[in-house]
Amino acid sequence: MLKQNQESCSLPPRMDRKEYRLLIEHRGAGGLGCEILKNLALSGFKDIHVIDMDTIDVSNLNRQFLFRASDVGNSKAEIAARFVEKRVKGVSITPHNCKIQDKDDVFYMQFSIVICGLDSIEARRWINSALVNLFDPEDEDSLKPLIDGGTEGFKGQARVVFPTLTSCLECQLDMHAPRTAVPLCTLATIPRQPEHCIEWAHIIAWENDKPFPALDNDDPEHITWLFQKALARAKEFNISGVTYSLTQGVVKNIIPAIASTNAIIAASCCNEAFKIATQSNPCLGFEENYMMYSGNDSIYTYTFKHEKKDDCPVCGNLARELAVDPNITLEEFIASLAERAEAQLKKPSITAEKTLYMQAPPQLEKLSRPNLVKKMGELVGNGDEIGVTDPSLGAVDFKYKMKFSRDFASTA
Amino acid sequence: MTEIVTDQTPPVLHGPSDKEKKYDRQLRLWAASGQKALEDAHILLLNSGSGTVGVETLKNLVLPGIGKFTIADDSIVTEADLGVNFFLDEDCLGMSRSESCVRLLQELNSDVEGQHYQFGRDRPLEGLFSDATFTLILYTLPIDSNNLTLIQKYANEKKVPLLSIHSAGFYSYFQTHLPGSFPIVDTHPDSTATTDLRLLTPWPELSEFAQSVTKDIENQSAHDHGHIPYLAILLHHLARWQSEHGALPSTYKEKTAFRNFVSASTRTDNAEGGEENFEEAVAAVLKTISSPHLSGAVKEVFDYKPDEVESVSSFWIIAEAIKTFYSKHNALPLPGSVPDMKAQSTIYVQLQNIYKSKARQDVLEVLETVRVHPGGKDIPVTEVEIFCKNAAFIKLIHGKTSPASIVEIADKEFESDDIAALAMMPLSLLPIYLSLNATSHVPSASSSEIVATISKIIPSASSNPRIVKAAEEVARAKGGELHNISSLTGGMVAQEVIKIVTQQYIPIDNTCVFDGITSRTQVLRV
Numbered sequence: 023m024l025k026q027n028q029e030s031c032s033l034p035p036r037m038d039r040k041e042y043r044l045l046i047e048h049r050g051a052g053g054l055g056c057e058i059l060k061n062l063a064l065s066g067f068k069d070i071h072v073i074d075m076d077t078i079d080v081s082n083l084n085r086q087f088l089f090r091a092s093d094v095g096n097s098k099a100e101i102a103a104r105f106v107e108k109r110v111k112g113v114s115i116t117p118h119n120c121k122i123q124d125k126d127d128v129f130y131m132q133f134s135i136v137i138c139g140l141d142s143i144e145a146r147r148w149i150n151s152a153l154v155n156l157f158d159p160e161d162e163d164s165l166k167p168l169i170d171g172g173t174e175g176f177k178g179q180a181r182v183v184f185p186t187l188t189s190c191l192e193c194q195l196d197m198h199a200p201r202t203a204v205p206l207c208t209l210a211t212i213p214r215q216p217e218h219c220i221e222w223a224h225i226i227a228w229e230n231d232k233p234f235p236a237l238d239n240d241d242p243e244h245i246t247w248l249f250q251k252a253l254a255r256a257k258e259f260n261i262s263g264v265t266y267s268l269t270q271g272v273v274k275n276i277i278p279a280i281a282s283t284n285a286i287i288a289a290s291c292c293n294e295a296f297k298i299a300t301q302s303n304p305c306l307g308f309e310e311n312y313m314m315y316s317g318n319d320s321i322y323t324y325t326f327k328h329e330k331k332d333d334c335p336v337c338g339n340l341a342r343e344l345a346v347d348p349n350i351t352l353e354e355f356i357a358s359l360a361e362r363a364e365a366q367l368k369k370p371s372i373t374a375e376k377t378l379y380m381q382a383p384p385q386l387e388k389l390s391r392p393n394l395v396k397k398m399g400e401l402v403g404n405g406d407e408i409g410v411t412d413p414s415l416g417a418v419d420f421k422y423k424m425k426f427s428r429d430f431a432s433t434a
Numbered sequence: 435m436t437e438i439v440t441d442q443t444p445p446v447l448h449g450p451s452d453k454e455k456k457y458d459r460q461l462r463l464w465a466a467s468g469q470k471a472l473e474d475a476h477i478l479l480l481n482s483g484s485g486t487v488g489v490e491t492l493k494n495l496v497l498p499g500i501g502k503f504t505i506a507d508d509s510i511v512t513e514a515d516l517g518v519n520f521f522l523d524e525d526c527l528g529m530s531r532s533e534s535c536v537r538l539l540q541e542l543n544s545d546v547e548g549q550h551y552q553f554g555r556d557r558p559l560e561g562l563f564s565d566a567t568f569t570l571i572l573y574t575l576p577i578d579s580n581n582l583t584l585i586q587k588y589a590n591e592k593k594v595p596l597l598s599i600h601s602a603g604f605y606s607y608f609q610t611h612l613p614g615s616f617p618i619v620d621t622h623p624d625s626t627a628t629t630d631l632r633l634l635t636p637w638p639e640l641s642e643f644a645q646s647v648t649k650d651i652e653n654q655s656a657h658d659h660g661h662i663p664y665l666a667i668l669l670h671h672l673a674r675w676q677s678e679h680g681a682l683p684s685t686y687k688e689k690t691a692f693r694n695f696v697s698a699s700t701r702t703d704n705a706e707g708g709e710e711n712f713e714e715a716v717a718a719v720l721k722t723i724s725s726p727h728l729s730g731a732v733k734e735v736f737d738y739k740p741d742e743v744e745s746v747s748s749f750w751i752i753a754e755a756i757k758t759f760y761s762k763h764n765a766l767p768l769p770g771s772v773p774d775m776k777a778q779s780t781i782y783v784q785l786q787n788i789y790k791s792k793a794r795q796d797v798l799e800v801l802e803t804v805r806v807h808p809g810g811k812d813i814p815v816t817e818v819e820i821f822c823k824n825a826a827f828i829k830l831i832h833g834k835t836s837p838a839s840i841v842e843i844a845d846k847e848f849e850s851d852d853i854a855a856l857a858m859m860p861l862s863l864l865p866i867y868l869s870l871n872a873t874s875h876v877p878s879a880s881s882s883e884i885v886a887t888i889s890k891i892i893p894s895a896s897s898n899p900r901i902v903k904a905a906e907e908v909a910r911a912k913g914g915e916l917h918n919i920s921s922l923t924g925g926m927v928a929q930e931v932i933k934i935v936t937q938q939y940i941p942i943d944n945t946c947v948f949d950g951i952t953s954r955t956q957v958l959r960v
C-alpha cells in the first residue's frame with residue numbers, strides 16, 4: 023500500500039526525538055504556530071525553539087488556543103512557550119521574540135528541522151534561501167529539512183523541502199501567483215467596485231490629506247477614516263458594498279483563517295517532522311513533496327511531486343530566458359518584475375556587466391539612478407545575462423537571459 | 435451567547451463590535467448567519483477509546499464559538515492520556531476524563547458553555563438523553579456496541595446528524611450519518627465559476643444597452659472606444675456574426691473564429707498598441723459564449739422526490755418553484771452579478787442595474803409560484819432571493835448509505851488499483867477503512883483477527899496484500915492514537931461539523947479515510 027518512496031528518506035542517520043532540536047517560525051495572522059507547538063510536544067520532541075516577533079491581538083483568539091483575552095498585547099512566542107511547557111511534562115521550549123532575519127547561520131545550524139507557519143511570502147523566501155545556502159555537501163549536519171504550512175479559509179498546503187536536493191520554496195513560487203494590482207487610473211478616474219473606492223482612499227486620499235502622521239493598519243481610527251473616505255467616494259459614483267469589514271480586509275490584505283484548517287495543516291507538517299525524525303515511515307520529500315488540501319466541496323487532497331527547477335534563483339544555476347521589449351525603460355522593467363509570478367520582486371537591484379541599478383547603499387542608489395529612465399536596449403544587448411537580487415529576501419539571485427521581443431528603436 | 439452578530443454594516447462612526455473583532459477571520463467565511471447557527475448549536479461528544487481525536491475536534495469548535503458542547507465519557511484519566519491529549523494535565527490524574535477535558539476546553543472561549551456527563555455502573559448513559567437536545571452527535575471508535583445502539587436510536591428518533599471517528603496509529607477515518615436528504619443552497623462555489631451573463635439570450639434592456647454604447651462604433655473617440663464594456667463588445671459582435679452567418683457561434687471552431695473576429699476590431703493605432711477592453715472581450719469568449727446547461731447536482735435536486743415531511747420545507751418548496759421557472763424559460767433565474775471590467779463608472783453601474791433588475795424580476799416570478807404553494811405563504815423573500823442567486827450551485831447530499839454493497843465497492847476500488855500505476859492515480863484507501871472498521875468494538879486486535887473479520891464480508895480479503903498490510907499497521911497501533919493523526923482528523927471533522935451546522939459549503943458523502951503514511955485522503959460512499 024505504500025508507494026515506491028520507501029527508500030526516499032536518505033537522511034541524517036536515525037536520531038531519537040530527544041536529540042532533535044526543532045525550530046518553529048511563526049509569524050502573522052494565520053496562526054499555525056500554536057498547533058505546531060502542541061503537536062511537537064505531544065509527539066515526543068523535547069527541545070523546541072520558536073521565533074515570533076508578533077504580539078497577541080484580539081482577532082487571534084478565534085484559533086490561537088494558547089492565548090487568552092488577558093494575554094492580548096504580550097509576545098506570542100513567550101506566552102505560547104510558557105503555556106506548552108506547563109501543560110506537557112518534560113518539553114523545553116525556547117522563545118525568540120524577534121524577526122527570523124535577525125538570526126544568523128550559526129543560529130540556524132543548531133537545529134535538525136525547521137518548520138514554518140509564516141503567512142508572508144517574503145519571510146518564506148528568506149528562510150528558504152538561508153537554508154539552501156547553509157547546506158555544505160561536505161557536512162551532513164548542514165542539511166536542514168524545511169517543512170512549510172499555509173492556510174486560507176477551508177484550504178491549505180503542507181510541503182517538505184530538502185534544501186538543494188529537492189524542489190525548494192522558490193522553485194514553487196509560481197504556485198502562489200501575486201494578486202494583480204488595480205491600475206492607478208482606474209482608482210483615480212473610473213472606480214467600479216467597492217474595492218476600488220477603498221484602494222483610492224488608501225493610496226490617493228491618504229497621501230493628499232495626511233490625516234495622521236503614518237498609517238497604522240491596526241488603529242481603528244485610521245481604518246475608520248479610510249472607510250468614511252471610501253464610502254463617500256462610493257456614494258459619488260453610485261457604487262454599493264463599501265463596509266468597515268471590507269475596508270479592513272482590503273487595507274490589511276486579510277486572509278480568512280479558522281481553527282480547523284490550522285489543525286489540519288499544522289498536524290500534517292508535524293506528522294512529516296515525526297516521520298523524518300523517527301524514520302518510522304516514508305516522509306514527504308524525495309518523491310511526493312507537496313500536499314494540497316481543500317475542504318470547500320467535500321474533502322479533496324492532492325499529494326504530488328513538485329520538480330526542482332534548474333533555473334531556480336536559489337537552488338539552481340541556469341539563467342532563464344526572459345522576453346523583454348528593448349524600448350521600455352529600466353524603471354518599467356523593474357516594475358514588471360513585481361508582477362511576474364516566478365519573480366514577485368518589489369525592490370530588486372539589477373546588474374549586467376556593470377551595475378544598472380542598486381537599491382542600496384544610498385550612494386550607489388544615487389549613482390545608478392540616472393539609468394532608470396534609459397531604455398533597456400541602451401543598457402543591455404540581445405542575449406545578455408543580467409542578475410537580479412533583492413536583499414530583503416536573502417540570497418535570492420535571479421539570472422535572466424535577455425531576449426528582445428522586438429527591434430530596438432534607438433532614439434539616440 | 436450574549437449578543438448576536440448582525441448582518442448590518444456597523445454605523446458609520448463605530449467600528450466593529452468586540453465579537454466581530456474576535457471572530458473577524460471566520461465571519462469572512464460563513465458570515466453572521468453561519469455564526470448564528472454555530473452559536474445556537476449544542477454538540478455532544480460520546481468519547482471512548484484512547485480519547486484524543488474527539489477532544490481535538492471539539493477544540494476546533496469551541497474556538498470559533500459553538501454555543502454549547504457536552505462530553506459523555508466513562509473513563510478516568512490515566513498516565514497514558516497525558517502523553518497524547520493536550521486538554522488534560524497532571525492535576526487531572528485519577529479524575530473524571532469528561533469533566534477534566536471540559537474544564538480545559540472551556541478555558542479557550544468564555545462565550546461557550548461546556549457540560550460533562552460521566553457515566554458508569556450507577557449512572558447509565560441513557561440519563562444523558564432525558565432532558566438535553568443535541569444538534570449533532572460525535573462519537574469515537576472503538577465503542578461499546580450497547581452505547582452505540584443507544585445513540586443511534588436517539589439520532590434516528592430526533593433526526594440528528596451523527597458522525598463517527600476512528601483514529602489509530604497512522605490511520606483514521608470518519609463517517610457522517612445524516613438524517614435523510616441534506617440540501618445546501620449556500621455552497622460557496624469558486625468565484626471564477628459563477629459568471630453567468632446570458633450573452634446568447636440577451637433580454638431587450640440588455641440588447642438596447644449594448645446597441646447604445648456601441649453606436650457608430652467605428653467613429654467613436656479613442657477614449658470611448660477603449661471604454662466600451664467587454665460585455666457590450668461581445669453582444670455587438672454576436673449580432674454582426676449572426677447577421678453574416680445566420681446563426682450564433684456554437685462549435686469550438688466557430689467560437690475560435692468568433693474570437694478572431696472580435697480581436698480584429700481592436701484599434702492598434704495608439705501608444706499601447708491595443709485596447710484593454712478588447713483584450714478582456716477576446717479572453718472572455720470561450721467562457722461566456724455558451725448556452726447555460728444544468729449541472730448534474732441541480733438535475734439531481736430537480737429529479738428528487740421529497741417525502742411528505744421534506745416537501746413542506748422551504749428548500750423543497752422553492753426548489754419546486756425554480757423547477758417550474760426552468761421548464762418555462764429553459765434557464766435558471768439570473769444570478770444578477772456582473773464581473774469587473776474596463777468601463778466608465780456610470781456605464782458600469784448602468785450595466786449592473788440592468789442585470790440586477792432582471793434578477794429581481796426572476797425572483798418575483800419564482801416568488802409568485804412559491805406563494806401559491808400551501809406551505810409557501812410565510813417563506814421570507816430573502817430566502818427566495820438567496821436561492822435564486824445560487825440556483826446553479828445548489829447541492830443535495832443524500833445522507834443515506836450507498837446502495838452498493840461493500841463487496842461491490844471493494845471490487846470497484848481494487849479494480850481501479852490494478853491500473854493505478856498506469857493512470858498515475860493513487861491507490862484506494864479502502865483497506866484502511868476495512869481494517870479500522872474491523873476493530874470498531876474491540877480496543878485492539880491482531881492482524882490475523884482483523885483479516886478474519888474483514889473476510890466475513892469480503893471473502894478474498896486474506897489474499898489481498900494491501901488489506902493484510904493495512905491490518906498489520908492497525909494491529910501495530912494497538913488502539914493507540916498518534917497525536918498528529920488525531921489532531922489532523924479532528925480538524926477535518928470540525929470542518930464537516932461546521933459545514934453541516936451552518937448549511938454552508940459542501941459536506942462529505944459519506945466517509946473520509948486518511949492515510950498518514952502517504953499523506954492522502956479519500957472520500958468514499960459506503
Ligand SMILES: [Zn+2]
Nearest residue numbers: 190193334337
Ligand atoms: Zn529552488
